[in-house]
Amino acid sequence: QVQLVQSGAEVKKPGASVKVSCKVSGYTLTELSMHWVRQAPGKGLEWMGGFDPEDGETIYAQKFQGRVTMTEDTSTDTAYMELSSLRSEDTAVYYCATTSVVIEGGWHFNNWFDPWGQGTLVTVSS
Amino acid sequence: QSALTQPRSVSGSPGQSVTISCTGTSSDVGGYNYVSWYQQHPGKAPKLMIYDVSKRPSGVPDRFSGSKSGNTASLTISGLQAEDEADYYCCSYAGSYFWVFGGGTKLTVL
Numbered sequence: 693q694v695q696l697v698q699s700g701a702e703v704k705k706p707g708a709s710v711k712v713s714c715k716v717s718g719y720t721l722t723e724l725s726m727h728w729v730r731q732a733p734g735k736g737l738e739w740m741g742g743f744d745p746e747d748g749e750t751i752y753a754q755k756f757q758g759r760v761t762m763t764e765d766t767s768t769d770t771a772y773m774e775l776s777s778l779r780s781e782d783t784a785v786y787y788c789a790t791t792s793v794v795i796e797g798g799w800h801f802n803n804w805f806d807p808w809g810q811g812t813l814v815t816v817s818s
Numbered sequence: 819q820s821a822l823t824q825p826r827s828v829s830g831s832p833g834q835s836v837t838i839s840c841t842g843t844s845s846d847v848g849g850y851n852y853v854s855w856y857q858q859h860p861g862k863a864p865k866l867m868i869y870d871v872s873k874r875p876s877g878v879p880d881r882f883s884g885s886k887s888g889n890t891a892s893l894t895i896s897g898l899q900a901e902d903e904a905d906y907y908c909c910s911y912a913g914s915y916f917w918v919f920g921g922g923t924k925l926t927v928l
Contacts, residue, residue, distance in 0.1 A: 727917075729864075729919075736907060736920065736922040737856070737919040737922070739918065739919060742915070747915075753819065754819070787864070803852035803869070803911045804854035804870070805854065805864070805866065805917075808863040808864055808865075810863055811863050
């Protein structure tokens with residue numbers, strides 16, 4: 693089964709960038725569609741973007757386009773989410789989560805998020 | 819994409835049933851049978867409870883059920899137990915590989 697382990701908490705100053713990692717075990721990263729979801733303190737979940745296995749592209753929520761970059765290192769089965777030009781409103785817990793998965797050589801398109809990483813708190817403060 | 823609309827809070831006594839609504843539009847909830855529900859306890863990651871509107875992952879008690887009518891999806895929890903107290907979030911596919919979550923509902927077991 694898939695397990696996702698994320699990097700530790702970060703504290704950043706406004707205007708800086710942060711890069712959060714998500715290490716996959718139980719599967720290889722190329723067999724998964726990885727997404728990122730964030731949750732500001734006391735607020736709800738917000739989808740940021742994810743990998744579309746049908747088109748082979750990463751799709752970003754409009755709110756984050758131009759500021760977020762999601763990448764993958766298949767040699768280490770680690771996914772990354774980098775958010776730039778940080779502001780105080782970006783203070784949140786960032787989660788990685790998977791949807792679709794390769795089973796017996798073909799993509800199984802799932803429209804739900806499971807499993808999730810444990811979350812990474814990013815604090816933006818001067 | 820606007821967040822789906824959920825009630826801020828619901829409550830019920832042990833053994834009772836509660837229903838949490840999730841209202842979207844014809845572009846998300848009403849347009850696809852891809853609504854999922856997540857349970858989140860304080861300080862924990864969300865946990866999948868319902869997918870594809872009404873399907874339960876293995877290990878999720880059958881006290882949890884989902885349904886949809888038009889642009890509104892619902893999560894019903896029957897036989898409430900103390901451990902059901904948590905935040906619940908709905909999520910819907912919104913086309914073109916976009917997803918949208920609801921604002922979350924805090925369930926209190928009285």
